Amino acid sequence: METDVKFAFAPQKRIHHILSELDAKRKQRGGQMAVNEYVKVWNARKWLKEAEPFLKVWHAYLGYSLNLFSYFKSGATVVDVADKHGLKPELLSRWVEVGVAVGHLRESKGGKIKTKPKMGKYLTKESKHSVGILLEELFELHMPTLLSYREQLPNKEQDPPPEMADMVAGTSSLLEALAVPKIAAVIKKRKAESVLDVGCGYGGYVKRLAHTFPGTQFDGIEVDHDVCVSARKNNVNENATIIEGDFFHFQGKRPYDVLMFNNILYYFSTETRVEMFKRAAAQLATDGVLIVISPITDGKHGKRFASAFNSFMSAHKKMHPLPSKKELVKASKQAHFRLLSAKTIVKEGGWHFLLFEQRGKH
Ligand SMILES: C[S@@+](CC[C@H](N)C(=O)[O-])C[C@H]1O[C@@H](n2cnc3c(N)ncnc32)[C@H](O)[C@@H]1O
Structure with missing residues (x-):
């Protein structure tokens, strides 16, 4: 789509204007896509972008909770880590891909994966600087409870709350x-x-x-x-x-x-x-x-x-x-x-x- 970049950053009013012009041109050329469809696509992209930071937090949570950042601290291949710690290689590969994409991990030329120093310092269980329990509380206590609004708000019965005193x-x-x-x-x-x-x-x-x-x-x-x-x-x-x-x-x-x-x-x-x-x-x-x-x-x-x-x-x-x-x-x-x-x-x-x-x- 030739208008991609414009759509991603322009304010919505301007987008409507651009789209109307495009639509008119397109109609002249016999094109099919109406303005409303573009706006819909733009909104879909907007919400996807809004959700993107979640990926980083999810990755950090898993990396801390399963101690994955620790396993890759000195550099290791996915196969070796999966083998040593009894993890599913395919899922570990996906987690690693996300980690490289969001900048929590880096890949060396030899195919080894290494945890970035900041992740090792703040998100491994053995580090005295670790803040990982905050992410565990967020994902294991707060998020399930916030998701329960879906059931609770229409007056449905509530599941017993997760145990929380320790966390x-x-x-x-x-x-x-x-x-x-x-x-x-x-x-x-x-x-x-x-x-x-x-x-x-x-x-x-x-x-x-x-x-x-x-x-x-x-x-x-x-x-x-x-x-x-x-x-x-x-x-x-x-x-x-x-x-x-x-x-x-x-x-x-x-x-x-x-x-x-x-x-x-x-x-x-x-x-x-x-x-x-x-x-x-x-x-x-x-x-x-x-x-x-x-x-x-x-x-x-x-x-x-x-x-x-x-x-x-x-x-x-x-x-x-x-x-x-x-x-x-x-x-x-x-x-x-x-x-x-x-x-x-x-x-x-x-x-x-x-x-x-x-x-x-x-
Ligand atoms: C969120 S924690 C806060 C701990 C600590 N004050 C802090 O700020 O880090 C609250 C603690 O209060 C304890 N607690 C709740 N009700 C209590 C009560 N009636 N008497 C004594 N402790 C209580 C809970 O078990 C929990 O460990």
């Missing part, structure tokens, strides 16, 4: 590096002697902070048994304790100076969040503060992510929609808190760091 605890911890300095600043300023991390997951925050503040006691409470076992293994500092249990049945041995709700609010409904704030108030010392780390829906940035995350939360039986800052301020007021500050942690994700102090306890 979600792992991916939330990726935020730690950005959030810890903000938490540390609060602990330092308040000269906190005790901190409670509610829903501590793998205990990454407890671990990092306990190391930085050896004179402060850090307690983490976690309801999921397996996650709790990992958190304990992870936390060997003397000033760190991981408690297995439900925050709603928890009574601390001491009033805490700082209490944290990090990436946990979406486990609870709006009404229950009010109860959480009340429980936090009951566990805090007179001048104690509450830190909340969460994506929020009414932030200035990150609307796309927040709306996608919210679609996931709403479709997942065990989850609840993300809070808005407005809702949190309202809920916190009912527990006699006031918002001291709200800072963005990850702009694109809408993640915020909110600091609350108790009103009237001073």
